[in-house]
Amino acid sequence: MDLIRSFFSADYWKPNLHFAESPASLSVKSFPGSTETSQENLQEFIEARCPSLFKQFCPTWWLFNGHLQTAYAVVGDFSKIDKVEYDRTFLRTLDGGTIGLDSTPPAAVRNLEDDAPIVVVLHGLTGGSHESYVRAILAPVCTPVEEGGLGYRGIVVNFRGCAGVPLSSPQLYSAGHTDDIRVAVLHIAKRYPNARLIGIGFSLGANVLTRYLAEEGTRSRLIAGCAVACPWDxxxxxxxxxxxxxxxxxxxxxxxxxxxxxxxxxxxxxxxxxxxxxxxxxxxxxxxxxxxxxxxxxxxxxxxxxxxxxxxxxxxxxxxxxASSHKVLADIRVPFLAINAEDDPIVQVLPVEAGGNPFVAFAVTKKGGHLGWFETDEKTGYVRRWLKKPVVEWLKAVREDLIVEGRQDMSTHVVDGFLKEVGRDDIGCKEVGKGGHVVGVEGEGGLLAGL
Structure with a gap:
């Protein structure tokens, strides 16, 4: 009987938030546009700016478990919503590999100032910038402020061979390999030196992002991160x-x-x-x-x-x-939000304790499956992704209110045409051409989406 009562309670459907015993202290603006600063810990920062994480997520009634949520993420038709278009740039790595960077909004649509904040996106297993879960975030984030969006720039890092990116070396990608995102971020930071870079990863991309942030520590060029449906162990x-x-x-x-x-x-x-x-x-x-x-x-x-x-x-x-990322969570040194669902059929372990890391906040929903989180819009009756609400709130907060401190400044130089970080000669990249205009709703035929 108590279980039945709890199921129908609003509190049952609220995400469970996990923080370290003493969350990291952050310097924040006292109020929007202020030059005055104050101190808040990570828990206070999220409680004040990410209200969706403290409200219920109740799944659409006919997508009542993780299997159905995951299946709908794969077979659902999202071609008419969250349309995003990109300009593509190819990067060549030292080993001869190719990475595809898809940037939105395209230059032909709207020009942003060079200091516009940038959301750097890492997709899932065999995905790319066309994936519906990627577009669900970039559509509101990159919509102009006057139209109700955040007015940011989005750049999706398409892994080798994914989303139409050519395979130009005998090396693929994996959940643990971080050098490709490392050089991509290096290139983006060099191209937009005055912009804040915020990372978000989905599934396999979340694992790569987590490992990258842990390896970089205070050297990270990303000022914050968000890991969605990370596989962890x-x-x-x-x-x-x-x-x-x-x-x-x-x-x-x-x-x-x-x-x-x-x-x-x-x-x-x-x-x-x-x-x-x-x-x-x-x-x-x-x-x-x-x-x-x-x-x-x-x-x-x-x-x-x-x-x-x-x-x-x-x-x-x-x-x-x-390649597992759960064991490196303790090494992250930027504000980091992880979001997982308890009923994810693919992810078995949720390391909510995060090794006691004060920079990590871990949100866990009862339902949602793998990259699902579908709910019913009470006004329209249509199915929508709950996930975009807390993620957009997080991206807005770390851009507008967070004061970045304690970052190490890393110098770069160009060697034989390749951009490298001073003191590290084993990785580098150079721009090798444009890939034209990419329409995000045009998926990659022959592959199951949503994974």
Whole structure:
């Protein structure tokens, strides 16, 4: 009876917020536009500026569990909402790889000042700037202020081979490899030196963002981060995907099929490197009709999911241990908001304690699935994503009220045409051309969206 009462209670549907025992002290503006400052801890900062995190999220009645929420994120038609268009730029990395940066609003639509804040977005497993969850955030964030938006710039970092980005080296991407986002942020910061950069990652991209912020510490060029549906402990997730019949045959194989399709699409490019171990496993990988995710990671990701070292790994499980982000949460040194759902069928562990890190706030909803969070708009009756409300509030708060302190200033220089950070010569990038105009609602055919 008590369980039934709690289910119908408004408090039951409110997200659970987790903070360190002593949340980090932040310098903030005393009031909007003020030059005076005051001190607030992270919990006070969020309580004052992110009201959606303290109100109920009640899922649409016919999407009442994590499986249905996740399924709707994959099969739902979002082509007529949150339309976003981009200008594409290609970056070349030192190893010959290519990263695609999609920037919105396009220059032909609206020019922003160079100091306009920038939301740097990392997509999910085989996604890109076309994904509905990406557009759900960028549409309100990048809409002009006079039209009710925040007026920010959005830049999506499309991983190697994703969203139409060419594969120009025998290296892919993975949940643990951070050098591509590192050089992308380096390029963005150099291009817009007066802009605040705020990171947000979804699913696999959230894992990459978390690891990047942890590795950078006080050197991070991103002043804050937001991780949405981060997978955290890849070992535990893989075990559940392997050991449950439904999870193995639905989620694991769906993700592996997407990755297999992505590799097949770039097979001709990979065959230009016949001696590379990744190329040598292609015939076997592409010939199998039904792969599990761990089988794909065993054959491909552990070999070509990043630079050497640490790649290749002896097994997929060694890669999972290395790439997991839950164990590095304690090292983040910028304000960081994580949002997960309890009923996410893909994510098994939620490290809400965050290693006691005072810079981390962890919000957990009862429902929402993986990259879902669909609710019914009481005014229109249409299904909408609840997620955009707290995320937009967070992005607005860290841009408008947070005073950035304690950041280390890192110098850069150009060596042989590549932009590098002084003191680190192993990574760098250079712009190698434009990719034209990209319409965000035009998804990548042949791949399941929403993952």
């Amino acid at each position: 890849l070992v535990m997730n893989a075990e559940q995907l392997e050991n449950r019949w439904f999870h193995r045959n639905v989620y694991s194989k769906a993700m592996a099929r997407n990755l297999q399709t992505l590799v097949r699409r770039h097979a001709a490019s990979l065959y230009k490197f016949p001696e590379h171990p990744l190329t040598q496993v292609l015939p076997e990988v592409l010939s199998v009709k039904s792969l599990a995710l761990s089988q794909f990671d065993k054959a491909v990701t552990r070999v070509g999911g990043g630079s050497s070292p640490p790649f290749p790994f002896p097994t997929a499980w060694d890669y999972y241990v290395w």
